[in-house]
Amino acid sequence: MSRPRPWFRQRRRRAPVLAVGLLLATAVAVASVLAFAAGGQAPSPDTAPDTAAPSSESPIRPGGPAPRDERADREQMLRPHDSAARETPFYRGSSGSGEPDTAGTTPEEEPRSEPRDLPPHLVDHLEGLLAEDDITDIEELSVAVLDPDGHLVAGHEPERAVVPASTQKLVTSAAALRELGPEHEFTTRAVATGPIIDGTLEGDLVIVGEGDPTLASEPFRDEVHPQRPHTPIEPLTEAVEEAGVDTIEGSVLGDPSFFADEPEPGGWRERYFHSLDTTRSSGLTIDAGRELEERDGRLLGAAAEDPALTTAEVVTELLDDADIDVDGDPGRAPSEDGHTHPEAEELGAVHSPPLGELLEVVMQESDNHLADATFRTLGAHDGNPTWGGSDDAVREALRDLDPSWGDAVLADGSGLSRDDRLSALLLAELDHAVTAEHDEFWRETHAVAGESGTLRRRLTGTAAEGNVFAKTGTLRDSRALAGHVDSRDGDRYHFAILGGDLDGPGIQAVRRLQDDLALVLADPPDCEPADHPGTCDPPEDDESDDGENDDGENDDGADG
Structure with missing residues (x-):
């Protein structure tokens, strides 16, 4: 079976076409000069025909790739924003418009830098790694390496869209950082739907959620996930007690209406809930969407069928512990209560840790629940609290970076969905652009080879240790890695490797490619590739990779 040609070979075949194009352009320019000298007028930008180059004001269409002629005219790179021209904050959720100051300039008018000189044998080694037989045999593979200026080398x-697994979290995190900002907090409120008379709340107590994925009870904080960021729920019940309430005539109701009632997106598998790789999505969630139960002295957890109802049950128990009587059973609030009830009185509120702290856990520990709550919050803030609305909101948040969306599909924010699709070029471009904007903050969200997160056991004792900053992705038949590498020469390369529909040998091949490519970028060989690309030493037998994943991601084996 014939295989697709690697990108670098496809590019070389375009050289004759480019040469002919240059000759034609030269001929047109000469003719214009002669016509002007003869008393005519060369076309001006204002009088150019409609077939002129597309306007810089036309964004990539959210649902798919730009027309082919537009994409052919684009260099496959993203330029860092001119920081001198950006006087507004880098996220839209802050004061000011948050939009870059582009008055008087367009991207097409800015000069593009030429690809810089790379280490002499770097590209040869990269091409050699991509030409290995076990790599070219993989049907679903997308790889991109960008130089420090963002050029595809x-x-x-x-540009092939492949199942990205948890590298989808890189896209979610980039959009949240730009749209909401690192100081954004999730708020959960306790409101009374009736008056408080002589210690009696004549109505319901409604717990109003705004998507906080860190709201937690004491047992969850102390025994289940002590290292995870938390928003203690107890201050809400303490606020009820401080308001002088000793009896609630109604019920404790959970209001999850900040998100649309869509517990899961397309492409999730039912077994995700059984294995707790994720839980059902809701605008009001406690204990990462789990229902905790103590049995035989052990604390057990299962995915809650209705996270908002579970939250109301936990609050009811806390009120009972505080000797506050609740007449009704816990329940789920009608949409008009709490969140939009005009007569509701706020009794108390709790606020999550800042988003920046949460994104470190999303990226380094690959927390699926945090990622999907962040994804859905983007849709809610954009006015469409559905999964599809979140897809639109992410694209809008990243629109001015003009990444190569192509056939990308953002079914969720975690990468668990089998419907998700991203290309290596899109991921590498985004990592390059967001690193240029946020520098150290963005880098600190990444796992680091040999040091932290899901890369803590990868590439230890090599030149890549401490120099690879990336997001891993793992499903049963998918392996992905996206981020950047600091080389010994002081350069920084951005890359992504996505492999899907892999069998056992394919998993091993992609895993080896990820490691070898990172090593080459971290320490470019000083020799020609010869018969062993990636090193100047003869290859040794590698028996260390048995095909099992050791990234430590909590979506390991989630799909099959």
Whole structure:
């Protein structure tokens, strides 16, 4: 069976076409000069025909790729924003418009830098790694490597959309950082739907959620996930007690209406809930969407069928512990109560840790529940609290970076969905652009090879240790890695490797490619590749990779 040609080979075949194009452009320019000298007028930008180059004001269409002629005219890179021209904060959720100051300039008018000189044998080694037989045999593979200026210097079908697994979290985190800002907090409120008379709340107590994925009870904080960011729920019941309430005539109701009632997106598997790889999505969630139960002295957890109802049950128990009587059973609030009830009185509120702290856990520990709550919050803030609305909101938040969306599909924010699709070029471009904007903050969200997160056991004792900053992705038949590498020469390369529909040998091949490519970028060989690309030493037998994943991601084996 014939295989797609690696990108670097496809590019070389375009050289004759480019040469002919240059000759034609030269001929048109000469003719214009002669016509002007003869008393005519060369076309001006204002009088150019409609077939002129597309306007810089036309964004990539949210649902798919730009028309082919537009994409052919684009260099496959993203330029860092001119920081001198950006006087507004880098996220829209702050004061000011949050939009870059582009008055008087367009992207097409800015000069593009030429690809810089790379280490002499770097590209040869990268091409050699991509030409290995076990790599070219993989049907679903997308690879992209960008130089420090964002130029594509090597790759294999870099624009092919592949199942990204948890590298989808890189896109979610980038959009949240730009749209909401690192100081954004999730708020959960306790409101009374009736008056408080002589210690009696004549109505319901409604717990109003705004998507906080860190709201937690004491047992969850102390025994289940002590290292995870938390928003203690107890201050809400303490506020009820401080308001002088000793009896609630109604019920404790959970209001999850900040998100649309869509517990899961397309492409999730039912077994995700059984294995607790994730839980059902809701605008009001406690204990990461789990229902805790103590049995035989052990604390057990299961995915809650209705997270908002579970939250109301926990609050009812806390009120009972505080000797506050609740006449009704816990329940779920009608949409008009709490969140939109005009007569509701706020008794108390709790606020989550800042978003920046949460994104470190999303990226380093690959927390699916945090990622999907963040994804859905973007949709809610954009006015469409559905999964589809979140897809639109992410694209809008990243629109001015003009990434290569192509056939990308954002079914969720975690990468668990089998409907998700991203290309290596899109991920590498985004990592390059967001690193240029946020520098150290963005880098600190990444796992680091040999040091932290899901890369803590990868590439230890090598030149890549401490120099690879990336997001891993793992499903049963998918392996992905996206981020950047600091080389020994002081350069920084951005890359992504996505492999899908893999069998056992394919998993091993992609895993080895990820490690070898990172090593080459971290310490570019000073020799020609010869018969062993990636190193100047003869290859040794590698028996360390048995095909099992050791990234430590909590979506390991989630799909099959």
